[in-house]
Amino acid sequence: MRLPLRLRRPLLLSGLVLLPFAWAPLDAFSKDHAFLINASPSLPNWAFWLDRDAPIARGSLIFFEPPQSELVDTHFGQAPQMFGKRVLGMPGDVVRHEDDGVFINGKKVATRLEVTRLGIPLTRGPEGAIPDNCYYTGTGHPRGLDSRYAEIGFVCRGQILGSGRAIL
Template sequence: MSAPAASRRPSVLARWGMIGLLAVGIASHNSIAAWQESHSFMINASESLPNWAFFVRAGKEPVKGDYVFFVPPAGDLVNRHFGPDQGPFGKQVIGMPGALVEHRGEWVFVDGVKVARMKPRTRFGEALHPGPTGVVPRDCYYVGTDHPDGFDSRYAEIGFACRKAILGTGTPIL
């Protein structure tokens, strides 16, 4: 009688092992699927940021200094320079909602700090227009880069990056 019981034991253990593996597999799949909905990997193809690879997390409230990735506003200049199906832009948050943006000649100041120089034309000779001034609205951010040719909130063609256009905040990884 002990022989049949012993031969059944591995079968019962094997079943419980399979059930356990199945449960772990389902839980892992659900966790990965949920993680994928709020995380991505983005490549920066421009020279305006010091890093070229970012780990991006959706849903995190940006703070000053964070990198944000957003869908740029549609416009002729954006389309001519980046194509009609351009990817998201990546910039750094310089001004939070409530910050004061001012233009003094060709210079942009955020809360009294000089942050960027505006150019009258693109490197191809197309006119650039000064970006918004005044208080940064709720749910919007003044975004930019240190790059002298940065195409960012200093120009009206980009303006403020607002929550509805922001895909997520980025952590530089390379």
């Protein structure tokens, strides 16, 4: 059943008038939120909801721009996508490496590898107190490139795009 012509025109005009009122809130929302698809095996989920203003806590999933390094370029290309990792250490926590283990405040949180899957040597990550506005990140994936290695190091506020949650 079709609407009579006399009703279609006012309905169309009403929609055109209301569109700018709906557009502004959607535009503002999209500046602080994003839907992300994960192509990496380092996280178990493949779809995430990103909130740029969400608070970051231990266990939060954060998305960030990786630092530029030859190792990152070799494995992910010269314009790598953002990385997604869990926050394992907060500002003020103390990181220590012992043999292949990584400890935060005395608790083992990760195991380091010596080389990447391509055989490139990995450098031991930062140790000591995590600076203000920085975080120690990681995942459960044994070959994940994260704060265990100097090539990533602490992830600081300027690199972070937002906090996310897995949706699929």
